[in-house]
Amino acid sequence: MQQNASKNVLVVSAHPEPRSLNAALTDFAVDHLRAAGRQVRVSDLYAMKWKAGVDADDFPDHPADERLDVLAGQERATLAGRLTADVAAEQEKLLWSDALVLQFPMWWFSVPAILKGWIDRVFTNGFAYGPSVPPPYSEGALGGRRALLSTTVGARETAFSDRGIHGDLESVLHPLQHGLLWFAGIQPLEPFAVYGTVDLPEERFAAAKEAYARRLDALFTAAPVPYRSLTGGDYDHAMRLLPGREAPGTRGLDLHRR
Amino acid sequence: MQQNASKNVLVVSAHPEPRSLNAALTDFAVDHLRAAGRQVRVSDLYAMKWKAGVDADDFPDHPADERLDVLAGQERATLAGRLTADVAAEQEKLLWSDALVLQFPMWWFSVPAILKGWIDRVFTNGFAYGPSVPPPYSEGALGGRRALLSTTVGARETAFSDRGIHGDLESVLHPLQHGLLWFAGIQPLEPFAVYGTVDLPEERFAAAKEAYARRLDALFTAAPVPYRSLTGGDYDHAMRLLPGREAPGTRGLDLHRR
Numbered sequence: 001m002q003q004n005a006s007k008n009v010l011v012v013s014a015h016p017e018p019r020s021l022n023a024a025l026t027d028f029a030v031d032h033l034r035a036a037g038r039q040v041r042v043s044d045l046y047a048m049k050w051k052a053g054v055d056a057d058d059f060p061d062h063p064a065d066e067r068l069d070v071l072a073g074q075e076r077a078t079l080a081g082r083l084t085a086d087v088a089a090e091q092e093k094l095l096w097s098d099a100l101v102l103q104f105p106m107w108w109f110s111v112p113a114i115l116k117g118w119i120d121r122v123f124t125n126g127f128a129y130g131p132s133v134p135p136p137y138s139e140g141a142l143g144g145r146r147a148l149l150s151t152t153v154g155a156r157e158t159a160f161s162d163r164g165i166h167g168d169l170e171s172v173l174h175p176l177q178h179g180l181l182w183f184a185g186i187q188p189l190e191p192f193a194v195y196g197t198v199d200l201p202e203e204r205f206a207a208a209k210e211a212y213a214r215r216l217d218a219l220f221t222a223a224p225v226p227y228r229s230l231t232g233g234d235y236d237h238a239m240r241l242l243p244g245r246e247a248p249g250t251r252g253l254d255l256h257r258r
Numbered sequence: 259m260q261q262n263a264s265k266n267v268l269v270v271s272a273h274p275e276p277r278s279l280n281a282a283l284t285d286f287a288v289d290h291l292r293a294a295g296r297q298v299r300v301s302d303l304y305a306m307k308w309k310a311g312v313d314a315d316d317f318p319d320h321p322a323d324e325r326l327d328v329l330a331g332q333e334r335a336t337l338a339g340r341l342t343a344d345v346a347a348e349q350e351k352l353l354w355s356d357a358l359v360l361q362f363p364m365w366w367f368s369v370p371a372i373l374k375g376w377i378d379r380v381f382t383n384g385f386a387y388g389p390s391v392p393p394p395y396s397e398g399a400l401g402g403r404r405a406l407l408s409t410t411v412g413a414r415e416t417a418f419s420d421r422g423i424h425g426d427l428e429s430v431l432h433p434l435q436h437g438l439l440w441f442a443g444i445q446p447l448e449p450f451a452v453y454g455t456v457d458l459p460e461e462r463f464a465a466a467k468e469a470y471a472r473r474l475d476a477l478f479t480a481a482p483v484p485y486r487s488l489t490g491g492d493y494d495h496a497m498r499l500l501p502g503r504e505a506p507g508t509r510g511l512d513l514h515r516r
């Protein structure tokens with residue numbers, strides 16, 4: 001029973017320097033989760049020399065002289081169990097996991113290229129979405145899982161606040177929170193960010209670890225972002241939010257939160 | 259005079275298949291721009307085998323046993339003229355250009371990893387932003403240039419409309435339009451998207467090319483997205499929009515458009 005009650009967490013980390021803040025936060029998360037009785041596996045993408053680019057080499061059965069249709073090629077290889085070993089291993093880790101933690105430096109308002117390449121190559125048609133799995137935005141393909149984005153940001157927090165010039169953090173991360181995770185059926189929590197990391201003195205690093213610990217402790221209990229389900233009756237057949245579903249005055253990306 | 263009046267366009271393309279829709283749209287754009295008298299250079303990232311991941315190899319002067327601080331390393335190498343040859347060549351093309359066209363398939367609501375890697379490695383601290391260049395969001399570092407994102411999207415257009423479940427296209431592309439381009443001082447135009455590309459019959463392909471041609475013809479005349487300038491008096495010292503600057507009822511990312 002004790003074992004069944006335990007939860008599995010996959011931590012994906014994306015920084016080239018093993019002595020970086022991101023590496024330290026990854027180590028901290030792994031230790032903290034294990035101390036709390038979680039099973040933890042880590043994908044350290046730089047250490048793994050993760051291949052970032054989707055190309056024909058991803059599809060061993062693809063005839064070299066045939067035009068590569070990426071979506072169709074992914075689906076065929078996924079359903080036939082003929083993905084490359086590196087991609088198959090990451091999919092197995094995702095299926096094993098109850099929660100996913102992505103630890104990364106925010107580069108150009110998104111993930112580093114190597115992590116985008118993990119997303120592009122692992123979240124295949126046929127695995128994370130597509131006609132052969134349940135519908136998107138519905139706890140379908142990878143439902144029953146949660147995710148926490150944990151990012152380090154050079155800028156100060158005010159610049160990512162509601163009126164901050166970079167855009168509010170939730171909107172900036174929408175392509176990942178809603179577009180990647182929730183699309184695949186994974187429930188994202190509010191992201192965790194450490195700001196002002198260009199120069200992070202020891203006391204702010206200690207405070208960041210403490211705040212991160214509280215977020216990790218709540219990985220399976222905190223309320224996820226209340227995104228709407230595609231199949232819950234809020235959207236029409238053209239995938240538009242039906243009139244009158246939102247609170248008056250709601251605009252833009254906030255429309256898609258209940 | 260004729261020669262001075264001519265404009266330079268850098269087209270960056272990111273698809274692994276030379277017979278893909280994206281490759282066809284790239285070829286079309288290049289031919290169309292040249293026929294209109296533009297000087298055009300192309301960075302075909304897959305053909306160039308572009309290295310996607312930022313790592314210590316990007317900084318030839320970095321001592322192997324020293325901790326790599328990516329931001330500081332980029333700035334030092336940029337200011338010293340000691341970036342790798344591949345990155346320096348792309349920066350030279352950007353400086354040569356009057357406009358930038360990014361042609362890519364939308365993968366996971368963003369650019370493919372190889373294009374993210376072009377962004378991460380080419381838009382260095384010291385070149386596209388940072389203390390040694392003019393302030394961001396101000397036609398500073400790369401000011402005087404325009405950009406057009408041209409993307410192919412598997413989903414239908416309604417799903418990216420104002421009430422579409424994926425989020426409206428402008429919000430989904432905010433990290434690129436505002437976060438990358440405008441941050442570096444480049445004025446983005448409204449993005450160009452071809453939707454429903456999973457199956458694109460010949461007549462829709464022809465219509466897409468015609469629509470693309472009109473956008474390319476207006477590359478130097480269309481009004482750019484009216485993003486606010488950081489230095490124009492709309493933001494406080496903490497980079498938050500000052501109260502009362504927006505039209506009543508404006509919310510979220512729209513706050514940052516004039």
